[in-house]
Amino acid sequence: MAIVWTVPRGISPTLLVAPLIKEFLAEGEGTLDARLSAVGTICASLEKQVGRTFTSISAASAAIFSGAAGAATVPDALRLAVMRTLSTEVIVRKPAPQPFSEKVGKRLGEYLFALRDPRNDQVFHVGHGTGNQVFASVFEALGELENLEGADGPAEANPAVTAAKISRIREIYDAGSAVEHYVLVRALGTSGTADIAVHAVVEALRISEVGGGLTNLAGDATDKDLRATRVEELALRYSADPAPELPTPSVVLHVPGSARAGATAEEIYELARQEWSAGAAVRAEAGIPVLVFADSIIRGAFRAQSWDVSTRNADGSMLWRWSGDVDEDLAAKYVGTEITPHNVGLKKWPVSGWVTRLTTARPGAAMPGPRKK
Incomplete structure (x- = not known):
């Protein structure tokens, strides 16, 4: 456990709403104009130190106050308020990164x-x-x-x-x-x-x-x-195993945003619910598996339970949004594996990002109607 003094991005607006700074502006010594001027001086100095972390209060004070124009006129009460606002207690140090295999x-x-x-x-x-x-x-x-x-x-x-x-x-x-x-x-x-x-x-x-x-x-x-x-x-x-045989029927969606670092299953679900040209055969499949990928890696696995019209085009065609749930079993089997166009019988991915797998004989083909239960 240690105390450090960090100057974060957006420090000026952060400082102006900090309780200790608001207290100084309301009750500090001198006129309000003088107090506002002193805070402005400190904000200008802090902007030059954005991203820095100091492990001692003396080093932080020297960097923030000594080189600031007009720093000599900054009241001690404001200096103390700034230091307390910037202080952070680091309880656990982040671990070293995971090396490559x-x-x-x-x-x-x-x-x-x-x-x-x-x-x-x-x-x-x-x-x-x-x-x-x-x-x-x-x-x-x-x-x-x-x-x-x-x-x-x-x-x-x-x-x-x-x-x-x-x-x-x-x-x-x-x-x-x-x-x-x-x-x-x-x-x-x-x-x-x-x-x-x-x-x-x-x-x-x-x-x-x-x-x-x-x-x-x-x-x-x-x-x-x-x-x-x-x-x-x-x-x-680089360490992903090839995706197992995909479920039939299923929908495979290319959603680039799903590759964002730290994206949760819920966030990927929302990204994947963009408008799609879903055909009647797909919409007739209750609970059809939906696999979401980006950069050749499957990022999410869901089941679409319903479809709603999102856009009606002038030519009579419609775009649809699906609603559903995360499927833990599908996720355990497919998420993190590598998928290629070959998995769905294609030579390259379509620009639309939408691929259906309705039969094993002809991936991507349309079916004449709902599957019999």
């Missing part, structure tokens, strides 16, 4: 990676390696490097770089957060050196707080293998 490491080959600070979405280090090299710095900073296998890779040539990196990592974990690991480019050697360098820079900037202004992202490729990817997602994709 040998299977995943082999599929990745040599790669470029980035470490990101979740407190402000800043990429603070870029490197390259194989196997579990992407995790080596965090394990070293946490004193657990001896527990990491397959991390033999290039060491930093500059001791100052190593020191800065380890310091930043420890600061992140001291704040109760955890470093985010991304693989920028994998299987190096498949394209020219210049192309690799440009692509890695673009991907590193994409996942940082400054990435939104990149003109490189105009008309950007959507190939999942060309995008910076969280290591947890890569481990899932």
